[in-house]
Amino acid sequence: MIEASFVTQYGIRLRETDMQWDEFCTLLSGIMPKTPLGQVVSIRSEEDKETLKTFNDHQRKIRQDWRSKQARLRTEEENELMMKKLEHMFEKAFG
Structure with a gap:
């Protein structure tokens, strides 16, 4: 799900890209709701x-x-x- 979200939002294939941990964390924290991971997070946190x-x-x-x-x-x-x-x-x- 994380991999799919990175491809969807950033066009980055994590298995094919070398990336520093802090850069990964920064990008992960910016995942938008329209990605697979963002959708699950939105569902889990919904209170309305x-x-x-x-x-x-x-x-x-x-x-x-x-x-x-x-x-x-x-x-x-x-x-x-x-x-x-x-x-x-x-x-x-x-x-």
């Missing part, structure tokens, strides 16, 4: 209820898969935070 109503099944799946993944990540982060608090509590209690 009226726009969400117009999503087709494929767009809904992209958005739901992303939201599910993000929810799992938050849960893992919350678990890590809780474990750190618990460790700190035991350190205080038992030296």
Whole structure:
């Protein structure tokens, strides 16, 4: 998807082009919504209820898969935070 987006927007074939990492990052951050990657990012980040109503099944799946993944990540982060608090509590209690 990244490769297709670079070809679409910049005409650059990443596998055939030598590029510094910082240049790649700069170009990647400028990817527009009309590219394959830009479309997915737009779908994932959409919050407007009226726009969400117009999503087709494929767009809904992209958005739901992303939201599910993000929810799992938050849960893992919350678990890590809780474990750190618990460790700190035991350190205080038992030296």
